[in-house]
Each structure stands twice: as C-alpha cells, then as structure tokens.
Amino acid sequence: MRLVDSHCHLDDAQFHPEQTQVVDRARVAGVKYILSIGTGNGPPDLQAAVRVAERYAAVFATVGVHPNDSEKVADETFPGLERLLQHPKVKAIGEIGLDYHWGVPKDRQMPVFLRQLEMAKAAGMPIVVHTRDAWEDTIAVLRNHWAGSGLDCVMHCFTGTPEQACSCLEMGFTLAFGGVATFPKAVEVREAARITPPDRLLLETDAPYLAPVPFRGKRNEPAYLAYTAAAIAAARGVAVDQLADETTRNFERVFRIDASTTS
Numbered sequence: 001m002r003l004v005d006s007h008c009h010l011d012d013a014q015f016h017p018e019q020t021q022v023v024d025r026a027r028v029a030g031v032k033y034i035l036s037i038g039t040g041n042g043p044p045d046l047q048a049a050v051r052v053a054e055r056y057a058a059v060f061a062t063v064g065v066h067p068n069d070s071e072k073v074a075d076e077t078f079p080g081l082e083r084l085l086q087h088p089k090v091k092a093i094g095e096i097g098l099d100y101h102w103g104v105p106k107d108r109q110m111p112v113f114l115r116q117l118e119m120a121k122a123a124g125m126p127i128v129v130h131t132r133d134a135w136e137d138t139i140a141v142l143r144n145h146w147a148g149s150g151l152d153c154v155m156h157c158f159t160g161t162p163e164q165a166c167s168c169l170e171m172g173f174t175l176a177f178g179g180v181a182t183f184p185k186a187v188e189v190r191e192a193a194r195i196t197p198p199d200r201l202l203l204e205t206d207a208p209y210l211a212p213v214p215f216r217g218k219r220n221e222p223a224y225l226a227y228t229a230a231a232i233a234a235a236r237g238v239a240v241d242q243l244a245d246e247t248t249r250n251f252e253r254v255f256r257i258d259a260s261t262t263s
C-alpha cells in the first residue's frame, strides 16, 4: 500500500526529539510521501518545513503565512517567501486562508491571503487552503481570485457539508480529508468524502493535531494515516488499496512530484 500524508506539521516541537523515528514509522505504515506544511511559528522563520524536507527523501514542503500569523508579516516576509519558492523541495504555497476562530482581525488576514494567492499565480504553483469559521469569505476570495487560474487548490482538513464540498469541486478544487472523518459524529464529512470524485481526493493527518480514532485526543503522526484511509475507503465503498493508489496519484499530479526520482 502506498499512502500519502498531504498535510503534516513535521517541524512541530512535539516531533523534535524523534522526528526521524516518526518518518520511519510512517514509511513502515505504508506512507510513501509526507508534505510538511511550512507555516511553522510564522514569520520571520518560514523555512522550518524546508529544513525537514532537506533531511528526508520522502518529505516535501510548502511555505506560507498561516492566517493566524497575519499580524507577524513584515516588509521582508514576502520577498523571503518568493526566494523559498525556488527551492526544489517546495511544492506549494500554504497553508494560507482565513481563520475567524482565534480573533486575528479580518482586515489583517485578507491582504496576506490575497498577496499569497498572487504570489502562487505568478509562480504557477498550487495552494493549500485553511479555513475555519470563515467559509463564505474564503470561498468568495477563491472564486474571485483563484478559480479559473488553471492552478490547483487543495482544501485541507475538509470538514464541511456535502453542499460545501460541491461548491469546491465545481471550482475544480481538491478536497483533503483527515482524522475527523473517523469521528463517530462526522457523518456529513464522510458523505462529502463519498461524493468526491476519485481524482479530486487526498488524505492527510494535520499531525500533530486531529488524531484519528482510536488515537483521538493524543498526538497525531503520519503513521496513523491508515486509520483515516480505512474510514474514507469504507465511506466510498472501495478497497483501501484502491483509495491509496488514487490519492497517491492525485498527490503526484497536484504537487508535481516526479515519482521516478523519489522511490
């Protein structure tokens, strides 16, 4: 089985003492690639995930300013990000978006989101989008500033309704499902996963957060991806192996991974 963890915070301090073991356990559990999300602690250090990706062949990175770090942006932040986009292991800008949960002012988040969308378009790169308690604004921005760009957009940790899934799919986006899909009450999330076409689906952990059942509430890690894969495969009525193949192919296509150079 070849799974891909399309969203993990491998640079997180919770992994520091045993980062190599975490990557090893993932490989043993069938995880072929890990995309390490490069938002770290926010500016000025946006290279945290790049450093991890340099250490392991199976790990790739994104770079970006998380909406919750919008107020940390300084003059040098965007030129620095632009330079990081040249790194061969950087495959996307993310996670970027809008988050109205933690009280960062909307008028600080919006320009940071828009600026990074422009940067991704200029670089011809896909984006990984985070949205929390900000669905309508996020979709409006993506509709006006991204859909039609011809570039990929991954809605990470998709926990919306089937209707919200449809509005993303209509715009050509890809939906990434994580541990929440294993939670007993997440009936709508599993239904959203069920109706997503096989070429528009990804799996993720968002580790160290959002561990799947039976590890719910504990520290998550990429090796636990198999539990989420099992739940999504069951919801879709397909074998886990088939889901693994589909989601791995999608990952290689969306993030332009040259499989011949990494195995």
Ligand SMILES: [Zn+2]
Residues within 6 Å of the ligand: 095, 130, 131, 156, 157
């Ligand atoms: Zn997120």
Ligand SMILES: [Zn+2]
Residues within 6 Å of the ligand: 007, 009, 037, 095, 206
């Ligand atoms: Zn994340």
